[in-house]
Each structure stands twice: as structure tokens, then as C-alpha cells.
């Protein structure tokens with residue numbers, strides 16, 4: 001199933017009414033960042049809280065490479081309608097690959113993490129076994145990116161999923177297709 005790209009509903013959201021942000025909305029972000037978050041709320045995304053309660057086997061996420069990384073500040077949102085997940089992320093200066101731009105491995109990790117969140121929050125524990133990233137534009141350091149993760153289809157223990165990384169104006173930085181497999185035996189702790 002082909003998911004609609006992020007851009008059309010992002011652009012459409014710009015014309016709709018302002019959503020009311022919760023009082024616990026993290027402060028200190030740019031106006032641009034707050035505008036995107038507001039628009040996402042209007043599209044039905046909700047900030048995830050109390051993750052360890054919702055998914056007991058994910059209670060260790062504070063050690064997650066991406067979510068605990070001081071160079072990658074993430075606000076996670078999820079849409080109940082289809083389980084897709086949005087990461088609003090600010091990438092710092094020390095995730096450099098090419099001079100002035102984000103390392104491709106960091107881009108891949110961010111995509112993998114966002115899509116993994118969509119998969120893990122939608123079903124049983126599964127691990128990435130394939131990650132195919134298409135890099136479309138270099139991502140500047142010290143910038144805000146919007147990452148979308150969604151499930152395409154699940155067939156038995158296998159889930160095919162996808163992710164996209166955008167500039168806040170909707171320009172595509174990178175896109176990925178992923179294959180997840182639910183382990184046959186033990187469920188590793190994340």
C-alpha cells in the first residue's frame with residue numbers, strides 16, 4: 001500500500017485553524033519548529049508519553065542511541081488513525097558527515113528509529129533486518145528535520161515499512177524502505 005507523502009497534508013495543514021498546544025510542550029524551539037508541531041497536532045498527531053507503560057518491553061528506550069543522543073533532539077508524535085509516527089528532530093553540529101552536513105549513517109539511524117517506533121507501537125516486538133536508504137539532498141547541521149515512519153504491510157512475522165525525512169518546508173531529504181522480522185524465539189530488550 002502506497003502511503004501518501006507527508007508534504008500534501010503538511011501543506012494542507014497550513015491553511016487550517018491553529019491547534020492548541022499542551023502546556024507541557026517543550027520550550028526553546030524556533031517559531032518554525034513550533035509551527036510544524038502545531039500543524040501536526042491539527043492533523044491528529046499526539047505526543048507520546050508514558051511509553052514504558054504502554055509498551056513494557058520498550059521501557060529501556062532511555063538508552064536508545066537516537067532518542068538519548070544529545071546531538072539529536074527528538075519530539076515524537078503518533079497518529080492513532082494509522083499508527084504512523086512523526087519525529088520532529090533538531091540535529092546538532094556533531095553529527096557531521098560531509099562538511100556542514102549530517103552523516104548518512106545518522107540519517108539512516110534517525111529513519112530506522114522513527115519507523116521502528118511506528119512498528120513497535122503498532123504490534124509485537126520486531127527487529128530491522130533490512131534498511132534501504134535513498135539520500136536525496138544533504139541535511140544541514142543545526143537544522144530541524146521532520147521524519148515520518150509508517151507501516152506498509154504485515155505478513156506473518158514480516159513487516160514492510162517506510163520512512164521519509166523532510167525539510168520543514170516539505171523538501172525531501174531521504175526516504176527508506178525497511179523490513180522487520182518478529183524474532184522466532186526470545187524478545188530482546190530494547
Ligand SMILES: CCCCCCCCCCCC(=O)SCCNC(=O)CCNC(=O)[C@H](O)C(C)(C)COP(=O)(O)OP(=O)(O)OC[C@H]1O[C@@H](n2cnc3c(N)ncnc32)[C@H](O)[C@@H]1OP(=O)(O)O
Pocket residue numbers: 051058061064112113114116117118120121127128129130157158179181182183184185190
Ligand atoms: C516506541 C518507543 C520508541 C522505540 C524506539 C526504538 C527504536 C529502536 C530501533 C532499533 C532498530 C534496530 O536497529 S534493530 C537492530 C538491527 N537489527 C538486528 O540486529 C537484527 C539481527 N537479526 C536477527 O537477530 C534475526 O534475523 C531475527 C531475530 C530478526 C530473525 O531471526 P529468526 O527469528 O531466526 O527468523 P528467520 O527464520 O531467520 O527469518 C524469518 C523470516 O524473515 C526472513 N528474513 C530474515 N532476515 C532477513 C533479511 N535480512 N532479509 C530478508 N529476509 C529476511 C527469513 O528469510 C524468513 O522468511 P520466511 O522463510 O519465513 O519467508
